[in-house]
Amino acid sequence: MQTLGIIGGGQLARMLVLQAAALGVRCQVLDPNPDAGAGQLCQQIVADYDDIEALRALSDAVDALTYDFENVPAAALQQAKLGTKLSPGVSVLHVAQDRLKEKQLFQQLGIEVGGFHAVNSRTDLLEALDQTGYPAVLKTRRMGYDGKGQALLRQQEDLERAWQQMGGEDLILEAFITFQQEYSIIGVRNRAGEVRCYPLVQNVHEHGVLRCSRVSLAQNRRGQNSLGQNWDQLQTQAETCLHAIAEQFDYVGVLTLELFLCDGRLLANEIAPRVHNSGHWSIEAADCSQFENHLRAVLDLPLGPVTVSAEALMLNFIGTMPDAQQLLQVPGLHWHDYGKQARPGRKVGHATLCGTDLAQFRQRLQQLVSHRPFTQLWTLLQDLQ
Numbered sequence: 001m002q003t004l005g006i007i008g009g010g011q012l013a014r015m016l017v018l019q020a021a022a023l024g025v026r027c028q029v030l031d032p033n034p035d036a037g038a039g040q041l042c043q044q045i046v047a048d049y050d051d052i053e054a055l056r057a058l059s060d061a062v063d064a065l066t067y068d069f070e071n072v073p074a075a076a077l078q079q080a081k082l083g084t085k086l087s088p089g090v091s092v093l094h095v096a097q098d099r100l101k102e103k104q105l106f107q108q109l110g111i112e113v114g115g116f117h118a119v120n121s122r123t124d125l126l127e128a129l130d131q132t133g134y135p136a137v138l139k140t141r142r143m144g145y146d147g148k149g150q151a152l153l154r155q156q157e158d159l160e161r162a163w164q165q166m167g168g169e170d171l172i173l174e175a176f177i178t179f180q181q182e183y184s185i186i187g188v189r190n191r192a193g194e195v196r197c198y199p200l201v202q203n204v205h206e207h208g209v210l211r212c213s214r215v216s217l218a219q220n221r222r223g224q225n226s227l228g229q230n231w232d233q234l235q236t237q238a239e240t241c242l243h244a245i246a247e248q249f250d251y252v253g254v255l256t257l258e259l260f261l262c263d264g265r266l267l268a269n270e271i272a273p274r275v276h277n278s279g280h281w282s283i284e285a286a287d288c289s290q291f292e293n294h295l296r297a298v299l300d301l302p303l304g305p306v307t308v309s310a311e312a313l314m315l316n317f318i319g320t321m322p323d324a325q326q327l328l329q330v331p332g333l334h335w336h337d338y339g340k341q342a343r344p345g346r347k348v349g350h351a352t353l354c355g356t357d358l359a360q361f362r363q364r365l366q367q368l369v370s371h372r373p374f375t376q377l378w379t380l381l382q383d384l385q
């Protein structure tokens with residue numbers, strides 16, 4: 001039996017552990033939270049991410065190592081000398097942990113991005129704003145996630161408020177992108193350099209947090225998206241970007257690239273060197289989920305198919321879990337409770353709604369949104385095919 005160590009024990013690790021069980025792989029996680037979601041399902045080392053001895057102990061106990069979030073301190077991983085056991089490796093973390101380096105890498109690889117400027121002082125900020133104009137988005141370079149560590153600047157007053165809150169940190173100012181849609185591309189690369197990409201996922205965010213993700217069977221046929229654009233063209237562009245990034249790091253595992261669709265062009269926003277929230281639909285609506293493909297890559301097993309096998313919509317549960325008694329009556333709804341305490345703004349679970357064709361999917365969706373708390377989601381969903 002193979003064993004896998006996961007640094008980070010949140011919901012992503014939990015879903016990896018669930019899938020690992022099916023592959024006969026035993027997992028152990030390292031997380032400072034004694035009640036970590038993944039730790040409820042497998043052995044856990046309760047320790048800080050920069051505890052070198054604990055990282056070494058985990059490494060000694062397993063055949064392969066991975067991580068479930070990109071803010072694990074890269075310096076600690078390096079110091080713990082985890083070597084080739086760890087995939088993805090440390091080099092991608094140095095970039096994924098810093099929004100400025102990320103954007104610079106995109107440019108270096110010829111991947112289109114919106115305007116951005118490094119901001120280390122108030123003068124830098126004013127100069128950068130001269131270039132971008134309002135609105136613009138001010139973000140911390142490091143440790144931002146789920147809309148945290150960023151502020152939308154619409155006018156001078158916002159600038160003052162944001163500067164008071166974020167002024168002490170290394171920042172980046174981004175031009176505000178008036179995108180028509182948001183997408184992510186999720187790909188997997190193995191040690192031999194083979195790359196497979198799932199179809200583009202369309203995402204809807206609210207206050208910087210992912211609310212829902214949609215994939216359709218039309219994407220296998222490479223038809224058109226809801227804006228009348230050719231899926232083939234968009235998919236090819238996104239895959240080219242993902243390939244370039246994966247090659248750059250000799251990457252092993254699942255890699256995600258978030259994109260804005262703006263006037264027919266895809267602009268890169270950020271990368272996540274891990275399985276991603278926008279890929280959860282693949283558990284039920286792909287022959288081989290992102291979790292299984294990540295495990296296959298890091299454990300050096302053959303990669304699995306990445307085509308869509310159903311119409312699917314993933315809905316995040318944020319703050320609290322909704323009423324299972326009501327929602328489990330909706331046919332084709334797959335339930336995932338992460339075993340977390342309810343807390344405002346926290347991702348506590350998700351559900352994926354599937355249908356075998358568009359007519360059945362839409363009927364089920366009507367049924368789903370007739371239930372509170374999803375009635376208000378209807379307007380958000382209009383944008384999705």
Ligand code: AMP
Binds near residue numbers: 270
């Ligand atoms: P991020 O943490 O960079 O993924 O940002 C979270 C969400 O905020 C994105 O998915 C977008 O919906 C929005 N956002 C971030 N940056 C920009 C930008 N430069 N222009 C417009 N919207 C943005």
